[in-house]
Amino acid sequence: MPHTIAIVGTGYVGLVSGTCFAEVGNTVYCVEVDAEKVSMIQAGKSPIYEPGLEILLERNVRERRLIVTDDLRQAVRACTMLFLCLPTPPNEDGSADLHYVLEVATEIAEIIKEEDIRDGRVIITRSTVPVGTAARVRSAVDAVTKDHPIAIASNPEFLREGFAVEDTMKPERVVVGTGDAHVRELLCDVYEPFLSNGNPIFIMDEKSAEVTKYAANSFLATKISFMNDLSAYCETVGVDIENVRQGIGSDSRIGKRFIFPGVGYGGSCFPKDVKALIHSAREAGTPLRIVEAVEDVNIAQTERFIGRIVKRMGEDLHNIRIALWGLAFKPNTDDVREAPAFRVIDALLSRRASITVYDPEAVKNTSRRYGTSIHYASNMYECVENSDCLVIVTEWNEFRKPDFARMAQSMNHRIMFDGRNMYHPYDMQMEGFEYYSVGRPDVKP
Numbered sequence: 534m535p536h537t538i539a540i541v542g543t544g545y546v547g548l549v550s551g552t553c554f555a556e557v558g559n560t561v562y563c564v565e566v567d568a569e570k571v572s573m574i575q576a577g578k579s580p581i582y583e584p585g586l587e588i589l590l591e592r593n594v595r596e597r598r599l600i601v602t603d604d605l606r607q608a609v610r611a612c613t614m615l616f617l618c619l620p621t622p623p624n625e626d627g628s629a630d631l632h633y634v635l636e637v638a639t640e641i642a643e644i645i646k647e648e649d650i651r652d653g654r655v656i657i658t659r660s661t662v663p664v665g666t667a668a669r670v671r672s673a674v675d676a677v678t679k680d681h682p683i684a685i686a687s688n689p690e691f692l693r694e695g696f697a698v699e700d701t702m703k704p705e706r707v708v709v710g711t712g713d714a715h716v717r718e719l720l721c722d723v724y725e726p727f728l729s730n731g732n733p734i735f736i737m738d739e740k741s742a743e744v745t746k747y748a749a750n751s752f753l754a755t756k757i758s759f760m761n762d763l764s765a766y767c768e769t770v771g772v773d774i775e776n777v778r779q780g781i782g783s784d785s786r787i788g789k790r791f792i793f794p795g796v797g798y799g800g801s802c803f804p805k806d807v808k809a810l811i812h813s814a815r816e817a818g819t820p821l822r823i824v825e826a827v828e829d830v831n832i833a834q835t836e837r838f839i840g841r842i843v844k845r846m847g848e849d850l851h852n853i854r855i856a857l858w859g860l861a862f863k864p865n866t867d868d869v870r871e872a873p874a875f876r877v878i879d880a881l882l883s884r885r886a887s888i889t890v891y892d893p894e895a896v897k898n899t900s901r902r903y904g905t906s907i908h909y910a911s912n913m914y915e916c917v918e919n920s921d922c923l924v925i926v927t928e929w930n931e932f933r934k935p936d937f938a939r940m941a942q943s944m945n946h947r948i949m950f951d952g953r954n955m956y957h958p959y960d961m962q963m964e965g966f967e968y969y970s971v972g973r974p975d976v977k978p
């Protein structure tokens with residue numbers, strides 16, 4: 534039997550989850566406070582760039598399985614399960630800001646009380662939240678009513694932006710935190726169509742589910758920071774880290790993924806989740822020393838990259854024209870939250886550089902932050918015209934095999950800082966470029 538499901542917060546997680554729940558036959562109410570997003574979704578248009586999403590979204594809106602609204606009451610009346618896909622941004626001290634989650638949980642309880650809904654509701658936190666949040670949601674709900682049956686569960690999301698539809702339709706695992714047998718049954722039934730390939734659903738207590746999410750992201754960030762730390766060492770001792778990466782990645786205990794050196798991780802998850810875990814662990818009196826180092830290395834890695842640009846191009850970049858490819862925090866998304874490119878742009882702008890940027894999807898989100906203080910090119914070749922150097926920050930596929938001769942002709946100087954090791958140093962030397970990459974020897978023509 535299909536379910537009627539509410540998704541509260543229709544951003545990267547909520548919109549993809551809601552669309553995929555609808556795609557398998559459920560009726561989904563997406564509740565969203567941003568009026569622009571509501572009207573776009575109503576028109577079958579995706580407010581975010583996520584491969585494969587819009588076609589599913591359009592179909593499910595058209596077939597009335599996906600209903601978007603700003604009316605939480607309508608969703609609470611109609612749906613037994615209410616998934617909270619709300620932001621949990623970092624507070625000043627690094628802890629996760631839970632006010633969206635706690636306020637919406639309270640609001641839901643108030644509606645249930647006012648409407649005297651007695652056939653049971655489940656509030657499921659899908660946002661990334663620190664250990665103990667389910668208990669805080671429970672208290673917030675209990676403060677409103679103890680007379681109405683309201684269950685609480687934790688169901689962290691593991692999707693990757695850029696592969697979000699695929700990850701939601703075929704998750705490698707689903708994690709559910711609940712001690713309630715009925716909730717367990719409901720969620721197993723909701724996820725059943727997505728697990729037909731035999732992938733597992735792990736049922737655990739709420740606190741374990743909460744920590745599982747932070748542990749997963751912090752472990753992945755650890756792999757990246759390990760390689761970034763190693764890249765500095767490789768540069769010093771004259772070793773090509775790409776050889777080392779291949780050499781270790783083939784060991785199945787290490788694995789080939791998440792061991793690419795670069796300019797540091799960014800995005801809406803790793804930076805804030807690493808910070809939140811550090812904060813939670815310190816608060817518990819058991820600091821996580823490795824995770825703390827992961828964050829330090831990440832900050833240092835971007836600084837090191839910027840340092841190399843400045844060392845070569847000059848402390849004062851007035852009259853220096855810098856082309857920059859890649860703004861999104863990773864390829865296949867328009868998400869620029871905590872994007873390393875922004876840290877690079879800020880540093881270069883503070884040294885008065887003239888910057889022209891190009892990204893296949895993230896220009897709109899970037900222009901919201903930088904306005905007219907930087908220039909926007911409509912393609913990668915236009916971006917490098919008359920530039921003194923090229924800086925690559927995001928490894929979009931279209932940058933993989935550029936026409937170097939065409940670039941060389943239109944650039945003032947053939948200097949490239951490749952923060953993603955997209956090319957081979959020897960090839961770049963042959964193409965006549967001065968080439969700086971990560972964890973590999975610099976080359977000059």
Ligand code: NAD
Nearest residue numbers: 542543544545546564565566567618619620621660661690
């Ligand atoms: P997002 O900012 O893209 O989406 C959140 C949405 O909630 C926004 O559209 C916002 O307008 C809406 N919202 C805010 N207050 C609301 C309210 N009171 N009622 C209804 N809607 C409201 O965030 P996101 O990237 O989807 O992340 C959501 C949560 O999921 C975060 O905790 C994040 O850490 C976690 N998460 C994100 C990803 C990811 O890749 N983006 C992956 C796994 C987990």
